[in-house]
Amino acid sequence: MKSCLVVDDSKVIRKVARHILETLNFSVQEAGDGREALTRCEEHMPDVVLLDWNMPVMGGMEFLRTLRQRSFESQPKVVFCTTENDAAHIRAAIDAGADEYVMKPFDRETLESKLQIVGVA
Amino acid sequence: MEVSAASTRVLSSMLEQRTGQQLAMSRQWRIETVLQSLVRARGLGSLDRLVHAVAAGGDPALADAVIDALLNNETSFYRDRNSFELLLGPAMARLEQARTRERRISIWSAGCSTGQEAYSIAMWFAERKARWVGWTIDILATDVSRTAVDQARSGLYSQFEVQRGLPVTQMIRWFEESPGANWRILPELRRAVRFEVHSLMNPAPSPARFDVILCRNVLLYFSDQVRRIVFARLAEAAAPDAVLMLGAGETVIGQTPAFVSDPDCRGLYIRRPDALPAYRAAS
Numbered sequence: 522m523k524s525c526l527v528v529d530d531s532k533v534i535r536k537v538a539r540h541i542l543e544t545l546n547f548s549v550q551e552a553g554d555g556r557e558a559l560t561r562c563e564e565h566m567p568d569v570v571l572l573d574w575n576m577p578v579m580g581g582m583e584f585l586r587t588l589r590q591r592s593f594e595s596q597p598k599v600v601f602c603t604t605e606n607d608a609a610h611i612r613a614a615i616d617a618g619a620d621e622y623v624m625k626p627f628d629r630e631t632l633e634s635k636l637q638i639v640g641v642a
Numbered sequence: 643m644e645v646s647a648a649s650t651r652v653l654s655s656m657l658e659q660r661t662g663q664q665l666a667m668s669r670q671w672r673i674e675t676v677l678q679s680l681v682r683a684r685g686l687g688s689l690d691r692l693v694h695a696v697a698a699g700g701d702p703a704l705a706d707a708v709i710d711a712l713l714n715n716e717t718s719f720y721r722d723r724n725s726f727e728l729l730l731g732p733a734m735a736r737l738e739q740a741r742t743r744e745r746r747i748s749i750w751s752a753g754c755s756t757g758q759e760a761y762s763i764a765m766w767f768a769e770r771k772a773r774w775v776g777w778t779i780d781i782l783a784t785d786v787s788r789t790a791v792d793q794a795r796s797g798l799y800s801q802f803e804v805q806r807g808l809p810v811t812q813m814i815r816w817f818e819e820s821p822g823a824n825w826r827i828l829p830e831l832r833r834a835v836r837f838e839v840h841s842l843m844n845p846a847p848s849p850a851r852f853d854v855i856l857c858r859n860v861l862l863y864f865s866d867q868v869r870r871i872v873f874a875r876l877a878e879a880a881a882p883d884a885v886l887m888l889g890a891g892e893t894v895i896g897q898t899p900a901f902v903s904d905p906d907c908r909g910l911y912i913r914r915p916d917a918l919p920a921y922r923a924a925s
């Protein structure tokens with residue numbers, strides 16, 4: 522079973538994502554901001570991180586840059602999942618080390634398709 | 643909004659006559675849903691009145707709209723990734739060898755819906771310009787649904803459509819943002835594909851010597867008889883060593899003698915030249 526860490530400050534989004542991911546047979550962990558997500562990664566590195574952009578305490582970009590700089594044994598795939606839906610944001614995310622990008626709102630097919638593209642589904 | 647059994651019969655026979663598609667049981671309940679907006683737009687009040695207006699035959703545009711609404715045109719970019727990897731990997735390398743003299747490859751996406759399948763292939767070639775320099779890559783994409791072909795030609799996709807199956811790096815490279823959360827494919831790719839309205843019930847379009855034919859998730863709802871005819875048409879339109887790509891879960895086995903499993907690329911099919919006269923003799 523693959524694991525996914527859902528990082529989003531919206532409880533509703535986390536719940537929706539969790540539901541979809543569980544039907545896709547993922548074990549799901551949640552974090553409400555980037556700092557909490559880093560702690561989760563230290564405890565248990567997921568196969569993939571679903572990452573919001575705007576969050577209190579630590580946003581998605583800062584989390585991603587920090588994650589990619591750390592010398593963890595393994596690096597997860599990172600799929601941004603955000604309402605920042607313009608080309609400039611998407612390019613910035615890819616440059617910072619994101620593997621895929623989901624523009625909100627999303628549905629099950631979109632998420633599944635992106636997880637397949639990064640090779641975890 | 644209820645639809646009577648009589649109306650359902652009228653609609654399904656009209657659909658089959660025009661497109662060969664049988665209305666699957668699983669889709670019958672959808673008639674109501676998909677036609678409701680048409681009923682409203684035309685102020686017809688009920689589905690039965692819509693069916694009546696169509697059956698009367700005075701409004702070809704309305705009939706087209708009804709048929710288009712009944713067709714299932716679900717698709718996505720690189721749908722069934724593994725099949726595309728086979729086609730664009732080993733199958734295309736073999737074709738490249740076989741066509742070094744002509745330096746021309748003709749591809750037909752038959753039942754292309756809104757164009758994602760054809761554009762997936764066009765993108766692949768566009769990303770390998772050096773390899774294909776001096777080659778003519780002709781991509782024809784056809785569908786019986788004018789609505790679908792119009793969208794395909796426009797290259798305009800909603801946020802949902804553009805994300806399905808398409809890696810974000812390719813989206814960023816080949817699409818530009820368009821008002822209303824849409825994304826439009828770049829002119830370079832739009833020019834790389836010819837879109838035409840065409841029914842597989844009719845003879846194949848030219849050049850009628852395709853090296854690659856994709857006919858995916860179209861044959862599903864044909865009757866056995868129509869499917870046999872369509873397979874024969876595809877075979878006639880195929881070069882002797884052409885590759886046929888069907889949808890995941892579709893097969894030629896037990897359906898047609900004209901194509902056999904591709905021994906080098908399991909999951910794809912190739913034309914069997916010797917089977918063609920046999921089919922002709924049998925028909």
Ligand SMILES: C[S@@+](CC[C@H](N)C(=O)[O-])C[C@H]1O[C@@H](n2cnc3c(N)ncnc32)[C@H](O)[C@@H]1O
Pocket residue numbers: 660661662663713714715716717718721752753754755756759784785786787790840841842843857858859860889
């Ligand atoms: C489910 S879509 C598949 C699209 C694409 N080939 C794919 O696999 O993703 C089937 C398409 O076949 C088209 N179709 C149905 N009957 C047809 C016919 N007789 N001739 C041409 N296209 C047809 C429909 O309009 C629809 O767009």
Ligand SMILES: [Mg+2]
Pocket residue numbers: 529530531573574575576
């Ligand atoms: Mg947020």
